[in-house]
Amino acid sequence: MEEFGRLSGSIDQIELAFVEREATPEFLMKLSIQLHLSGLSLSNTVSVLEVFGVERARSSVHNWVHKADLQPTSGKGPDHVAVDETVIHLNDERYWLYAAVDSETNELLHTNLEPTTNTGLAEVFLAELSEKHDVADAVFLIDGAHSLQAACHRAGYDFRYEKHGNRNAVERVFRELKRRTIYFSNCFSNASADTADDWLRSFSFAWNQLI
Numbered sequence: 642m643e644e645f646g647r648l649s650g651s652i653d654q655i656e657l658a659f660v661e662r663e664a665t666p667e668f669l670m671k672l673s674i675q676l677h678l679s680g681l682s683l684s685n686t687v688s689v690l691e692v693f694g695v696e697r698a699r700s701s702v703h704n705w706v707h708k709a710d711l712q713p714t715s716g717k718g719p720d721h722v723a724v725d726e727t728v729i730h731l732n733d734e735r736y737w738l739y740a741a742v743d744s745e746t747n748e749l750l751h752t753n754l755e756p757t758t759n760t761g762l763a764e765v766f767l768a769e770l771s772e773k774h775d776v777a778d779a780v781f782l783i784d785g786a787h788s789l790q791a792a793c794h795r796a797g798y799d800f801r802y803e804k805h806g807n808r809n810a811v812e813r814v815f816r817e818l819k820r821r822t823i824y825f826s827n828c829f830s831n832a833s834a835d836t837a838d839d840w841l842r843s844f845s846f847a848w849n850q851l852i
Contacts, residue, residue, distance in 0.1 A: 652675050665695055674702070674709055707840065713845045719779050725783075725815050726739050726786045726788065736834060739754075742814050744811050749845035750773070751766070751773055822841065
């Protein structure tokens with residue numbers, strides 16, 4: 642019942658301002674978006690719609706997720722922020738996924754998908770993170786990413802190298818984020834990096850509602 646309550650609350654937060662002349666009931670659109678972001682494949686999500694007597698293509702669900710423009714809630718003030726960069730593959734090309742997680746709550750705070758990695762891009766990532774959340778006094782936990790260490794140093798943030806300790810719990814968040822990105826790539830083999838970036842932020846929204 643607790644899981645159902647969190648799922649219902651998450652559905653209520655999905656806005657459908659983009660809808661124009663859509664025949665699908667709004668509740669089923671919201672349910673489809675949440676189910677897919679929570680781990681259900683597009684094919685299985687379409688099958689759920691069919692239970693309600695609604696037939697839609699997989700591309701319809703994909704478009705709903707993309708157009709909903711979901712974002713993690715801003716305005717957090719975490720004490721410790723675990724940051725990470727990891728290589729993912731999209732359309733057989735390598736991209737670098739930057740992610741920041743509140744190590745106490747396991748909430749995803751911000752993600753960025755970049756075609757390469759360097760200190761400049763890490764600085765951009767941290768700047769965007771600071772625009773969304775109050776991280777001025779946070780301690781950043783970094784697992785060996787030299788670009789992130791250099792970016793924290795330049796920005797004047799308190800940071801430390803940590804492979805275990807407070808990072809243990811959030812490593813599963815990073816693993817799940819990477820796993821779902823691989824899964825996303827398999828579903829949308831022709832997706833652009835911008836579309837993948839949007840999807841990752843939508844996934845972050847859903848993840849934060851269900852943890």
